[in-house]
Amino acid sequence: GQNIDQPTEMTATEGAIVQINCTYQTSGFNGLFWYQQHAGEAPTFLSYNVLDGLEEKGRFSSFLSRSKGYSYLLLKELQMKDSASYLCAPMDSNYQLIWGAGTKLIIKP
Amino acid sequence: GAVVSQHPSRVICKSGTSVKIECRSLDFQATTMFWYRQFPKQSLMLMATSNEGSKATYEQGVEKDKFLINHASLTLSTLTVTSAHPEDSSFYICSARFSGDSYEQYFGPGTRLTVT
Numbered sequence: 001g002q003n004i005d006q007p008t009e010m011t012a013t014e015g016a017i018v019q020i021n022c023t024y025q026t027s028g029f030n031g032l033f034w035y036q037q038h039a040g041e042a043p044t045f046l047s048y049n050v051l052d053g054l055e056e057k058g059r060f061s062s063f064l065s066r067s068k069g070y071s072y073l074l075l076k077e078l079q080m081k082d083s084a085s086y087l088c089a090p091m092d093s094n095y096q097l098i099w100g101a102g103t104k105l106i107i108k109p
Numbered sequence: 110g111a112v113v114s115q116h117p118s119r120v121i122c123k124s125g126t127s128v129k130i131e132c133r134s135l136d137f138q139a140t141t142m143f144w145y146r147q148f149p150k151q152s153l154m155l156m157a158t159s160n161e162g163s164k165a166t167y168e169q170g171v172e173k174d175k176f177l178i179n180h181a182s183l184t185l186s187t188l189t190v191t192s193a194h195p196e197d198s199s200f201y202i203c204s205a206r207f208s209g210d211s212y213e214q215y216f217g218p219g220t221r222l223t224v225t
Contacts, residue, residue, distance in 0.1 A: 030212065042202045042216040043153070087153070095212050101152040 002026050004100030006088050011106045012078055020073045020086050020103045028093020034062050034073045035087040037102065043087055046073065075105075083107045112136055113205050115217035122193055123225055129189045130220045132203030138183035139205035143214060144176075147200045159186055193224040 003025045012018040024032070031050035035043035049055055049064035049071065061074040073086055085102040092098055112135040122128050132142060144156045144165075157173075159165035159180035167173045177189040186205075190197055200221055204214035 033213065040200075040219075040221075042219040044216070045213055048213060091212060096155070096158075097214060099153040099155070101150075 002092060002098045004088055004090070004098060006086075006100050006103045008101070009104045009106065011108060012075075014078055014080060014107055014109050016078050017074065017076050018078060018105065020075075020088075020105065022071045022073070022088030022100075024069050024071070024088065024090045024098070026090045026092045026098055029066060030091040030093065030095055032062075032064055032071050032088065032090040033097065034060075034071075035089060037085045037087055039084075046086075078107050080107050080109070111213075111215045113139075113203065113215045113217040115203055115220050117220060118218060119221045119223075121223045121225060124194055125192055127189055127191045128193055128222060129187055130201055130203075130222075132186045132188070132205070132217050134184045134205045134207075134215070137205075137207050137215075139186075139207055140183065141206050142180055142186040143204045143206075144178060144186075144188050145202045145204070147202060147219075153202065156188075190222065193222070195224045198222055198224045 005023045033048050034046040036046050037043040047062035054063045059076045064071045085104045087102040089097040114133045116131045142159050145153045147153050155168050156171045157165040157167045157178050159178050161180050161183050165178035180186040200219050202219040204216045206214045
């Protein structure tokens, strides 16, 4: 079957760094997306990895290891507005996104 | 670019009535559109995938006669919830993508449906 595993909730301090891990099992693989979703809003795109390695984009970086079925999202210099859910979504062989419940990130002052 | 709109953003309807939700890609042609439903604190649940000019493909467990999807053009898809019941109350989100991209899905802002 297809499965996504992320921590349900994480807490971090404003200005700090946090790493959100994701392991996945899919039928085929065509890349992995990270989305941010604030409460009551639709997801917004953060990153896309299809090759192994680290992709850096400003304060956010995303890493992928296809052989391990593993990805992480790294958030630096945390701001209060980063409080949201972070969704790891791999794409299967049919180019369908597989969604987990996401990780709720709470930022404290 | 790649903006997707949804209308309405919120709707309240009475049990037994039907509600139509529109999803539009504003600045690109969407070869594929997706409809999701999300209950509080749960993951996005894909309801159906639609390609322009063809019938939607529904996920297992989603009633096609209850959730009517029409993808009449490359910029518009509609979801009609027929004979709505309180258990249909949810957050409905559409997304769109175009071919030749990284298969990124661009999401609309969502529609909050409340059935009384």
